[in-house]
Amino acid sequence: MAVRRGELGPLIALLAMTAAWGSTFFMIKDVVTRIPVPDMLTIRFAIAAVALAIVAGRRLKMPLRTLRQGLLLGVLYGIAQLLQTVGLAHTAASVSGFLTGLYVVLTPLLSALILRTRIAPAVWAAAVLATVGLGVLSLQGFAIGYGELLTVASAVVYALHIIVLGRVSEPGTALQLSVVQMAAIAVVCGIGAAPGGIQLPSSGVDWAIVVYLALIAGALTMLLQTWAQARVEASRAAVIMAMEPVWAAGFAVALGGESLTWRMLLGGGAILAAMYLVELAPRRRSVP
Numbered sequence: 001m002a003v004r005r006g007e008l009g010p011l012i013a014l015l016a017m018t019a020a021w022g023s024t025f026f027m028i029k030d031v032v033t034r035i036p037v038p039d040m041l042t043i044r045f046a047i048a049a050v051a052l053a054i055v056a057g058r059r060l061k062m063p064l065r066t067l068r069q070g071l072l073l074g075v076l077y078g079i080a081q082l083l084q085t086v087g088l089a090h091t092a093a094s095v096s097g098f099l100t101g102l103y104v105v106l107t108p109l110l111s112a113l114i115l116r117t118r119i120a121p122a123v124w125a126a127a128v129l130a131t132v133g134l135g136v137l138s139l140q141g142f143a144i145g146y147g148e149l150l151t152v153a154s155a156v157v158y159a160l161h162i163i164v165l166g167r168v169s170e171p172g173t174a175l176q177l178s179v180v181q182m183a184a185i186a187v188v189c190g191i192g193a194a195p196g197g198i199q200l201p202s203s204g205v206d207w208a209i210v211v212y213l214a215l216i217a218g219a220l221t222m223l224l225q226t227w228a229q230a231r232v233e234a235s236r237a238a239v240i241m242a243m244e245p246v247w248a249a250g251f252a253v254a255l256g257g258e259s260l261t262w263r264m265l266l267g268g269g270a271i272l273a274a275m276y277l278v279e280l281a282p283r284r285r286s287v288p
Helices: 010-024 025-031 037-060 064-089 093-100 103-115 121-138 146-168 171-196 204-229 234-240 243-254 260-288
Strands: none
Touching: 010 025, 010 037, 010 204, 010 234, 025 064, 025 093, 025 171, 025 243, 037 064, 037 171, 037 204, 064 093, 064 103, 064 146, 064 171, 093 146, 093 243, 093 260, 121 260, 146 204, 171 204, 234 243, 243 260
């Protein structure tokens, strides 16, 4: 899997993005016990939108086409965030991280359905393997928990976001698209928070978590993803993005107080194997 000329920077950017994403699971699980999910997300993405707008400055001016694309992407991402964060309140941070990572397998599957491309046998094998991993991680008897279902639903919407972003992202519009996405996400989450009013963080620790989520795991990661997906083909980007659940489990065990279990290792390993199979198997067959 050699890195082509000009791809090292984007690949490093994607790896840094997944590390930032993975670091958030145990923090979000903690902060949502004190701040309602829609409220926290609204504050988080509003701060991120303002920060990116300040960075953009005069470059914020954009064509109507870019604005529309950013709004669509932001709505998708906002829905995914709500589903994922509500689901995280009902499942372990490490499990949430692994299930969210299913978007790496779902992306080529949905691309085949939406763009009508042929699904390779390796993709079907990866889907089965991922399903087995999901069962090991999440099944309790013959039932899947509420939190796990919401998290899988978020993975589907994240996959749609990746597909659309890969189609519309261009090297020169990364910053503008990121600003619009952040603003749209804040509005989507704000609609969910509006009925009960928006509750602000009540302590310095909670403010620190929300600001970290906004600036590092929000504004920066969105900019990195949008910039990188305009420069790296989707399959190679997806392999690096598959590191997110690995980071999530590592942070949850190291800093979140969770225990490393055989169930976590087996289920997570199966999902990771599926992610790599669906992305690397076709590439290996094409190598002479």
